[in-house]
Each structure stands twice: as C-alpha cells, then as structure tokens.
Amino acid sequence: MxxxxxxxxxxxxxxxxxxxxxxxxxxxxxxxxxxxxxxxxxxxxxxxxxxxxxxxxxxxxxxxxxxxxxxxxxxxxxxxxxxxxxxxxxxxxxxxxxxxxxxxxxxxxxxxxxxxxxxxxxxxxxxxxSVQDWVELRTRLVNELPRCKPQIRNVPEYFVVGHDVPDSLYDRSLLKTGRDKISLLFAGIGDSRNLHATFLSFFLDESQGKLPMDKAFHITICDHKPAVIARDILIHGIISELADCGDDFEKQIDSFTIPLLYYLYLSPIMPDAFHILLQRNITHLIKVLEDPQFRMRTLYVPQMYRPAILKILREWQHEAGEEYHTVRMRKETIRQRAKDRASLELTMMQYPEASTSIHNPPEGCEKEEAFYRNTGVLVMNWTSHNKVLETELQKAYADFDPRNPNALDTSFLDVVDASWKTNPTFIDLEWQRNREDSHADTCIGHDPFRFGHELKSVGMAAPEKQGLLNYFGFWLTFVAKGLTAVKSRLRVECCIGDITTVLEQIRIGAVGHRTPIPVHEGQQTARSDTSKIHSDLARDDKSAIQKPQIKADHQLDDFPKAYDRIHLSNIPDYIGGSFATFLYAMPVLHPGKQCYSMANCLRNPPRFKTHVHFNHEYLAGLSSPWDLVKAFQVRMEDIEQPDAPLILSDYTKWHRKPVSRNLSSLLSREQIELWLFRFFLKISIPMTREMREQTLIYSPLNLTAIVRLCAHLYHVGYPAHWLSGVLEEICSGKIKTRARPPRSDPLTFEETKTSFPLLSQSTAPFATEFTTLLSMSQCTLPFGILSPHIPPIHLAHQYSFVFPEVPDIVAETPVFVLVLFSMHQLPKEAEQRGMRKFLLSDETGSRTEKGRIAREEGIHVISTWQWHRQEKKATFWLRKDVFEALDHSTWGISIWRTDSWLRQAGPELLVDVVDEGPWISSQSKEY
CATH class of the missing domain: 1.25.40.10 (Tetratricopeptide repeat domain)
Structure with a gap:
C-alpha cells in the first residue's frame, strides 16, 4: 500500500x-x-x-x-x-x-x-x-517444577576427567567493560581444566605486567554432581598449597604436591604414599566443611551444599575403595584402553580425513603410554620417585619394551596390586549403584596421555621431556602462579544443581545461599594445609593435622546478577539445545562484544550440517540470524568456516544483542503465532525416534518451556494479547494453525517452509496439564492471560503414585511422561504400535471416530513430573476438578515414552493415586 x-x-x-x-x-x-x-x-x-x-x-x-x-x-x-x-x-x-x-x-x-x-x-x-508470599511462590516455581521430562534411571553420570582442550574464559578484552568486578560462570565444571586455564591466563597477564590490580574476580562453578564439586574443591585446595610454595623448587619437591595431584587428577590407582596424603586431605576437608565457622580461602562452599559434599568425601575415605579395589580398577583400565583404541581405529577408517595427532602421546611419553595401556599402571619421572614407587615396578618399567609388550614379566603387578590403592575420587557410588548390571564397573573413559597432548597444544611444553608428569607439573606450576596473582581478590563460588535452575535463580534473585553472612569475632578462614601434611610424609611423620589459624573475610553481599562470560560445555545437548542457551544463559549475560555464552555439540554433531540446522531443530524452525535477534536478542560470533565438517563440535559464542521494543523490530504477529504453535506441537508430540542411537537427538522439554518462553517474549517486547491469545487457544483444547507436529528428525527446512492448510487441531490431551501449569505460574508472569480455562491456583493439587514395577529398559534418556487414560477409550493399537498416532489430529493422525474420542475425551498427558527412583514414586501436579471428575475405577495411570511412544510401566488404576493437597499450601522446601 x-x-x-x-x-x-x-x-x-x-x-x-x-x-x-x-x-x-x-x-x-x-x-x-x-x-x-x-x-x-x-x-x-x-x-x-x-x-x-x-x-x-x-x-x-x-x-x-x-x-x-x-x-x-x-x-x-x-x-x-x-x-x-x-x-x-x-x-x-x-x-x-x-x-x-x-x-x-x-x-x-x-x-x-x-x-x-x-x-x-x-x-x-x-x-x-491465595498467594501470601510472592517471592516464595516465584522461588518454588523455579526450584520445584522440572524443565525437562524425567529419566527413569535418573542418577546423573559421573564424568571424572574431561576431554576439552583447556581454555580460559578470561582475556584482556574484558578490561574494556569498565566494571570493577569480572564475573565468569562455568556450568558442568567437570575436572576444572577450564577454570585452571583461566587461572593460568591470570599469570600470563601478570608476567607481562598487564593484570589489573584494581579488578576483583568472581567465578561461579556449577555441576549437578556433588562428587564433581567435592573433587574440584579437593584439587583446588591442594593447588592452593602449591601456590604457597612459590618459586621454591626444593619445597615443591619435598611437599609431593605435584605428584599427588598427578595421580589424583589422572590415575584410577595410586601409590600408597599418595593415597595416605589424599586421605589426610579428605579428612581435613571434612573437618573444615563440618564447621560452619570456617571458610576456605578463595572458595565459597555454601552450607546448603555441604551435606551432599560431605557424604561423598566420607564414601571416599573407605567405602569407595573397598567396593572398587585396586585389581578391579587396574584391570578395567586395561580393558577400556583397549576398547577405546579399537574404537579410535574404527573411527579413523570411517573418517580418514580426521587427524590422529590429538590421540598420540606427547613427545617423551611414548613408553609411559604403552606401559599404562598394557598394565593399567601410571608411572612417573620425579626426583624422589624412588621413595614411593616400588623397586619391582621401577625395574619392570626399565625393562619394558613398547615394541614387544608381551615380553614383560608381569609378576611385579602382584606387588602393585597389594600396595597401590584405588583413587577414590574416580568413584561415585550413587552413580555406580544405579547403572545397568551390564555396566557395573566404573567408567575409566579418559586417556591421561591425551590430556598431556592437550596441554602441549596450549603451549605447556615442559623444559625437559621426561614424561607426562613434567607436562602436568609444568601446567600446574603456572596454574598455581595464576591463582597466587589474584588470590586476594578472587572468590570461587560453588553450586550444585541443574544449571538451568541455577541460572534462573540468579536471574530472579532467588539463589538460596546468596544471603549476607555476618563475620563474627574470631571467625576463621579454613586452609587445606597440605604443605604441612606433605612435609610430614616426606619425614615419614604421621602426626595429627593442626587446625589452621588464618583469618579472612569474604564479602558475601555482592554476588553477580549478570556475568561477563558463561561456559556451558555441551550441556545443551541434553536439555533442549540452543533453546536452553538462549532462554536461561543469555538473560544473565552482560551485553557487549566482550561478553558471551559459549557451548558446543558433542552428542550428535554429524546430524547437523551447520549452526542454522542445529537451531532449526531445537527452535522448531526459527533459525535465521535475524529471527534469532528478534526472538531471543542473540547474535552468533562469526565463524571462519561455518560449513566445516562437524563444525558443531567446536565452541560457538553467543552475544546478547538487545533490540528495540518497537513492533517493526520484532517478528510479526502471524510469524510469532505460527512459531509458538509449532513449538508447542514439537514439545507435546515429538517425532518418533530410535530408543538407542549413537547420535540420538534429545527432545527433553516439557510444557513449562511454553510458559517460560512466553514470559521471555513479553520482556523482549511482544504484546501480551498476542501471547495470551496463543495460550488461550492451547488451553481451550483446540488450536487453528498452519503449524503441524514434526514429521522429520531432525526437523527439515522443507517441512517448515511448507504452507500447510489452516487446520483445527486438538490440544485436549495436553490442556489439563497446561492449564494446571498456568494456574500455578499465572501470578508470577509479567502479563495477564485472558482465559476462562485457567483455574484458580488452589485447584492445582500435588499428587503422587507408587508404581509396583518400572522396568529400567533404556531408561537414561529424558523421554518419559505420565498418561492418565480411560481403559475403555484408548484403542489397543496404541499399546501395540504406539500412542502418537492417537494424539495427532492432523493429516497423519488417527481419523477414526474411536481415535477422535480417545484424543478428545480419554487421554491426559503429563510431561512435568518428578520421579523418585528408590521409592518408584511419581509426583505430579494436576487440577483437582478434572482429576476428581475421572472415573477412578476405569481410568488408569501409566508411564509412557515419547521416543517410541510405547508404554514403559503400568497401567494401574487411579484409585491408589494420593492427593497431597493444594500445591500452593504445601510445605515449601529449603533451597
């Protein structure tokens, strides 16, 4: 016009x-x-x-x-x-x-x-x-409602040693922000190698006189495994003691700090001398964490996380090593090294263009690597190694010929098996005891010599090529120097939990431990005094540990509300891909070209040709760079070769790019409505997938994602009546849209570009859960929803049900939903061939009258629920008026999968479902 x-x-x-x-x-x-x-x-x-x-x-x-x-x-x-x-x-x-x-x-x-x-x-x-405390309500929603479907075997895996090339989150460009404090966050901190690389970068700047003395540094480390944080705290304390040695080489030698860290960090088993040192450090750390009046230098370990950490540390004192003894660990090391070598050779045959250099041991370590691969014993070259390595082992290593490993007399292994001890920090008993019977042994999936190669690739070439310990010791020395450079103005905050929860807590100011703690007269700062312990060992003196008397004060009232940089590792692979990055990380990231959130894809990079394809799958067709700016205010940093093979396995950096709230700067109403309906359908009725597949693409999100997404879009500038209109249609049980449930995996551009006819589709199977979730969150949303289908919050009840039997078959993917269904109305075909067809009301769904009735009257799918593995108990939230209207003698409850769309457990009648009362009045938890 x-x-x-x-x-x-x-x-x-x-x-x-x-x-x-x-x-x-x-x-x-x-x-x-x-x-x-x-x-x-x-x-x-x-x-x-x-x-x-x-x-x-x-x-x-x-x-x-x-x-x-x-x-x-x-x-x-x-x-x-x-x-x-x-x-x-x-x-x-x-x-x-x-x-x-x-x-x-x-x-x-x-x-x-x-x-x-x-x-x-x-x-x-x-x-x-009904709401008496608005802050508590918002906090409970963040902490209690899961963001993803649960797993049946839901104990997270324990990864001991990572695979990343160590990379710093700090560089000098951050000095341009003008802020007095530089704030960094590591999610999935793992073995802390990237944190240590950050410490090293502090040293490199200091050595050039370019480390600012007026800047403070706050680093948040987070992992969902208490064992990971426990291990990292232990390692951090020992590195701090190495830092206290300074440049005194003799003191470093006498303290045994470097070889202790070498075995603690890299080896499944260790000489008894270092096991004694390790146990003394563990015992000391337990004493520190048990005393609320003690705080550790540079480390802030909140009281709320200490019980979980203490449980792990106590298991590491005896139980872990007794259950996974030396011989078991050593033989498993040999087996897995052989398995990984065979897997590597197969990969190289399939991808001959890939380089094998990353897997070769660094120069000077070839013999050590071959010896380790054949015996499961990690040796070391060290000035005082004769104090700790058995004579039989020293002789065996001297006689070992890597070209003829079978000629080695292995009788020395009896001595090793009798005297060496399991490295208990390689064991997480909770994880081990919840694995499949076929995978009972611990996962020793790392190669210590690959880590050595990675250190060399970032410039850690030891002055003398004496072996892996030299590379590792060279690295540790400079990490310790970097820690020394900022120790007086550094705080490392430890968090345990799901990173999306932690990020959302930070955004709304509901992190449970971030409250000022007064410093009382005489309060002390704990210090893992391992230099004293190590010198005791060198003198063969096993005297008791003295309680340290060092005072310090951490100011706890200035935690960051936003970060300069966020490292997500490949966590998004498992929690919704780029959707999780954009929705949770980016809102707590400072804007500016120096600031970014970074992540990579390691679960299935061959499935995505480019980042655009990756975003297209995880964002239900929203993938163009300008559309990402309009919807999520994010911009990807330029990549030199965006079409390179397996480009997703490299880290991608995302920057916040705020845009105008003018409608002309946003997606049109037609675009946003089409996208939201497609996103809803993709979450509700994901594409059928193989249950086991090496490059499986997860579809883990539950319906809380829609609620959170709409809140985000409102903050970006999209009018409330646009968003309310979409939500009301879903709540009503019918949506009229050109969007369709997904028909491809991963989602293709051809599918999303197809102009499908306008079609009325049923949302009835999901409307009961969705209206319940909206009733629980309506009071905390930034805009009102005009829908008569959302009940008042007191009708949202918490229910629980204990299943008599739940098979563990393929139970470690987040694909499980609860289904309440009429046993008279659900066709038998759904049990035999899958339910998905009966949830679809598009051209591919069941067109029979029986299918329509089942879909519109006989099925309630619940994607937001909690699974308590030991009790076999499901906890879920549902509106009481709908639940009570069901015939409990003819309606059943089951657990279904959304990959095969087959039933996993049940059905059981609703008569045994327990009504635990209104969610709003239930006892809130402490976080």
Whole structure:
C-alpha cells in the first residue's frame, strides 16, 4: 500500500492519515497523528478511541487505558462505548490490574465473551488472594517444577576427567567493560581444566605486567554432581598449597604436591604414599566443611551444599575403595584402553580425513603410554620417585619394551596390586549403584596421555621431556602462579544443581545461599594445609593435622546478577539445545562484544550440517540470524568456516544483542503465532525416534518451556494479547494453525517452509496439564492471560503414585511422561504400535471416530513430573476438578515414552493415586 505522507492540519485529515498508517502496520507512526487530531478536536472521541486501539496493539496497555477513559468520557454511542470499554478491561487484565478490570467489566454488556472474561479475571483474583508470599511462590516455581521430562534411571553420570582442550574464559578484552568486578560462570565444571586455564591466563597477564590490580574476580562453578564439586574443591585446595610454595623448587619437591595431584587428577590407582596424603586431605576437608565457622580461602562452599559434599568425601575415605579395589580398577583400565583404541581405529577408517595427532602421546611419553595401556599402571619421572614407587615396578618399567609388550614379566603387578590403592575420587557410588548390571564397573573413559597432548597444544611444553608428569607439573606450576596473582581478590563460588535452575535463580534473585553472612569475632578462614601434611610424609611423620589459624573475610553481599562470560560445555545437548542457551544463559549475560555464552555439540554433531540446522531443530524452525535477534536478542560470533565438517563440535559464542521494543523490530504477529504453535506441537508430540542411537537427538522439554518462553517474549517486547491469545487457544483444547507436529528428525527446512492448510487441531490431551501449569505460574508472569480455562491456583493439587514395577529398559534418556487414560477409550493399537498416532489430529493422525474420542475425551498427558527412583514414586501436579471428575475405577495411570511412544510401566488404576493437597499450601522446601 502506498501511503501519502503529506502532512495535514485539520483533525479529520490527521486521523484519516493515521488510520491509513495503522492499517499498513505502521502503528508507531500513526500515534502522533492521533494525538495531534485529539488536540485539534478536544470534544471528538474518535481520535482518542483510535489512540487507545493503537496503544493496545503496541502492547502499551496503561496508555491504552488512559486513552480509553478519555474517549469514554466523550462517547455517547453505546455500541462504540462497549467496544472501547471492552478494550479497556482487556488492557487492565494484560497489565495485571485485575481489580480494576473487574470494575471496568461492569459497564460491558453481558455476552458470552464478556462472561468468559469475567470468569478469567475472577479466577486470577482468587489466585492472587491465595498467594501470601510472592517471592516464595516465584522461588518454588523455579526450584520445584522440572524443565525437562524425567529419566527413569535418573542418577546423573559421573564424568571424572574431561576431554576439552583447556581454555580460559578470561582475556584482556574484558578490561574494556569498565566494571570493577569480572564475573565468569562455568556450568558442568567437570575436572576444572577450564577454570585452571583461566587461572593460568591470570599469570600470563601478570608476567607481562598487564593484570589489573584494581579488578576483583568472581567465578561461579556449577555441576549437578556433588562428587564433581567435592573433587574440584579437593584439587583446588591442594593447588592452593602449591601456590604457597612459590618459586621454591626444593619445597615443591619435598611437599609431593605435584605428584599427588598427578595421580589424583589422572590415575584410577595410586601409590600408597599418595593415597595416605589424599586421605589426610579428605579428612581435613571434612573437618573444615563440618564447621560452619570456617571458610576456605578463595572458595565459597555454601552450607546448603555441604551435606551432599560431605557424604561423598566420607564414601571416599573407605567405602569407595573397598567396593572398587585396586585389581578391579587396574584391570578395567586395561580393558577400556583397549576398547577405546579399537574404537579410535574404527573411527579413523570411517573418517580418514580426521587427524590422529590429538590421540598420540606427547613427545617423551611414548613408553609411559604403552606401559599404562598394557598394565593399567601410571608411572612417573620425579626426583624422589624412588621413595614411593616400588623397586619391582621401577625395574619392570626399565625393562619394558613398547615394541614387544608381551615380553614383560608381569609378576611385579602382584606387588602393585597389594600396595597401590584405588583413587577414590574416580568413584561415585550413587552413580555406580544405579547403572545397568551390564555396566557395573566404573567408567575409566579418559586417556591421561591425551590430556598431556592437550596441554602441549596450549603451549605447556615442559623444559625437559621426561614424561607426562613434567607436562602436568609444568601446567600446574603456572596454574598455581595464576591463582597466587589474584588470590586476594578472587572468590570461587560453588553450586550444585541443574544449571538451568541455577541460572534462573540468579536471574530472579532467588539463589538460596546468596544471603549476607555476618563475620563474627574470631571467625576463621579454613586452609587445606597440605604443605604441612606433605612435609610430614616426606619425614615419614604421621602426626595429627593442626587446625589452621588464618583469618579472612569474604564479602558475601555482592554476588553477580549478570556475568561477563558463561561456559556451558555441551550441556545443551541434553536439555533442549540452543533453546536452553538462549532462554536461561543469555538473560544473565552482560551485553557487549566482550561478553558471551559459549557451548558446543558433542552428542550428535554429524546430524547437523551447520549452526542454522542445529537451531532449526531445537527452535522448531526459527533459525535465521535475524529471527534469532528478534526472538531471543542473540547474535552468533562469526565463524571462519561455518560449513566445516562437524563444525558443531567446536565452541560457538553467543552475544546478547538487545533490540528495540518497537513492533517493526520484532517478528510479526502471524510469524510469532505460527512459531509458538509449532513449538508447542514439537514439545507435546515429538517425532518418533530410535530408543538407542549413537547420535540420538534429545527432545527433553516439557510444557513449562511454553510458559517460560512466553514470559521471555513479553520482556523482549511482544504484546501480551498476542501471547495470551496463543495460550488461550492451547488451553481451550483446540488450536487453528498452519503449524503441524514434526514429521522429520531432525526437523527439515522443507517441512517448515511448507504452507500447510489452516487446520483445527486438538490440544485436549495436553490442556489439563497446561492449564494446571498456568494456574500455578499465572501470578508470577509479567502479563495477564485472558482465559476462562485457567483455574484458580488452589485447584492445582500435588499428587503422587507408587508404581509396583518400572522396568529400567533404556531408561537414561529424558523421554518419559505420565498418561492418565480411560481403559475403555484408548484403542489397543496404541499399546501395540504406539500412542502418537492417537494424539495427532492432523493429516497423519488417527481419523477414526474411536481415535477422535480417545484424543478428545480419554487421554491426559503429563510431561512435568518428578520421579523418585528408590521409592518408584511419581509426583505430579494436576487440577483437582478434572482429576476428581475421572472415573477412578476405569481410568488408569501409566508411564509412557515419547521416543517410541510405547508404554514403559503400568497401567494401574487411579484409585491408589494420593492427593497431597493444594500445591500452593504445601510445605515449601529449603533451597
């Protein structure tokens, strides 16, 4: 449409010109014309009515209400008054001003639409009245509601030694931010190699005189495994003692710190001398963590996490080593090294263009690597190695010929097996005891010599090529120096938990441990005094550890609310891909080109040709760079070769790129609605997949993702009535859209570009859960939802059910949902061939009348629930009015999979489901 931009001076012409702009979608440009028109004709309600409509469409609801009131004061035409009054009441709902909305609705005629609006507003008011503590409600939603479907075998795997090339999150460009504190976050901290690389970068800057002395450093490390954090704390304390040795080489030698860390970090078994040292450190750390009056230098370990850490440390004192004894660990090392070598050779045959150099031992370590691979024993070259390595072992290594390993006399292994001890930090008993019977032995999946090669690749070439210990010791020495350089102005904050929970806690200010702790007179700062312990060993003196007497004060009231850089590792592979990165990490990232969040894809990089393909799958078709800016305010850092093979396995950096809230800078209403419906369908009815596949693409998100996404989009600038309209359609049980449930894996561009016919599709199987989730979160959302289908929050009840038997078959992927269903209405075909066909109401779904009835009346799918493995108990949330209306003698509850869409457990009758009462009044947990 061609718009005449010639200015007019009379009110009618200005308003007419404004209407043309409005119809052309240039609403921001129409508003000044309506304002001028109203000024020129102060008694004319028309420009004011137009102005209220324009503000409404832009999502500026307070301004729309003001204009509506001004128009209503002048309007006499009842039909027009009703229209403006209805707009005003909706604006008040979207602005969360429910009391004013209910008053405004009193002047609106009582048609069906108005009755639905009244019901929606009254339910919201009832919910608000039920909330006594808004902060607690928001915190509980973040902490209690899972973001992903559960696993049946839901104890997370324990990865001891990582595979990353160590990389620092700090570089000098961060000094340009102008902030006094540099804040970094490591998610999935693992073995801390990237944290240590960051320490090393501090040293490199200091050695050049370029490390700023006026900057403080806050580093948050997070992992969902308490064992990981326990191990990293232990290692950090010992590195701190190495830092205290300074440049005193003799002191380093006498302390045995470097060889202790060498075996602790890399080896499944260790000489008894170092095991004694390790156990003394563990015992000391237990004493420190048990005493709430003690704090460790540079480390902040919140009280809330200490019980879980202490449990692990106590297991490492005796139980872990006794259950996984030396011989078992050593033989498993040999087996897995042979297995990994064979796997590598197969990979090289399949991908001959890939380089094998990354897997070769560094120069000078060839003999050690061959000896380790054949015996499971990691040797060392060290000035005092004769103090700790048995004579038989020293002789065997001297005689070993890597070219003829079978000639080695292995009788020395009896001595090793009798005297060496298991490295207990390689064992997480919770993980081991919850594995499949066929995988009972611990996973020793790392190659110490690959780590040596990685150190060499980042410049850690030891001055003398004496073996792996030299590379490792060279690295550790400079890591310790870097720690020394910033120790007085560094805090490393430890967190245990799911990273998406932690990030969301940070965003809303609900991190449970981030409260100021007063420093009392005489309060001490704990110090893992391993230099004293090590010198005791060197003198063969096993005297008791003395409690340290060092005082210090950590200021605990200045935790970062945003970070300069966030390292996510490949965690997004398992929690929703780029959706998780964009929705959780980016909002707590500072804007600016120096700041970024980084992640890579290691689970299935061959499945995605480019980053665009990756985003296309995980964001349900939203993948162009400009669309990502419009929806998530993110920009990918340029990559030199974006089409390189397996490019996703390299780290990708994402920057925050705030955009204008003007509608012209955002996706259109048609685009956003189509995308949201497609995203909903992709989460609700994911594509059928193989249960076991080496490059399996996870589809883990539950329906809370839709609620969180809409809250995010509102903050970006999308009008509430757009988002509310989508949510209401889903709640109603029917959506009319051109979007379809996914038909390809991964999602293809051909599918999303296809213009499907407009089709009414059923959301009935998911509406009960979705309306329950909205009732629980409605009071914390930044905008109001106009839906009569959302019940007041007190109707959202917590239920639980104990299943008699739940098979562990392929149980370690997040694909499980609860299904309540009518045993009379669900066709037997669903049990035999999969339920998905009966959830689909598009062209590919069941078109039979029986299928329609089952879909619309006989199935309730619950994707948001918790699984308590030991008790075999499922906990879920559902609206009480719907649950009680079901016939408990003919309705069943089962666990189903969303990969094969087959039943995993059950069915059991609903009669044994326990109603634990309203969620809002249930006892909140401490976090």
């Amino acid at each position: 061609t718009v005449d931009n010639t200015p007019s001076t009379d009110s009618a012409s200005l308003r007419a010109h404004g209407n043309e702009l409005y119809k052309a979608g240039k609403i921001e440009e129409a508003i000044p014309l309506y304002q001028q028109s109203a000024e020129l004709a102060p008694l004319d309600p028309a420009p004011l009515s137009n102005l209220s409509a324009a503000y409404y469409e832009l999502g500026n609801y307070p301004a729309s209400v003001t204009a509506s009131d001004q128009a209503l004061a002048l309007l006499e035409d009842e039909a027009k008054r009703q229209k403006v009054a209805a707009r005003k009441s909706k604006s008040l709902v979207y602005s969360l001003n429910y009391q004013a909305a209910i008053e405004a609705l009193g002047s609106v005629s009582g048609d069906n639409d108005n009755a639905d609006t009244v019901k929606a507003v009254q339910n919201a008011i009832d919910s608000q009245a």
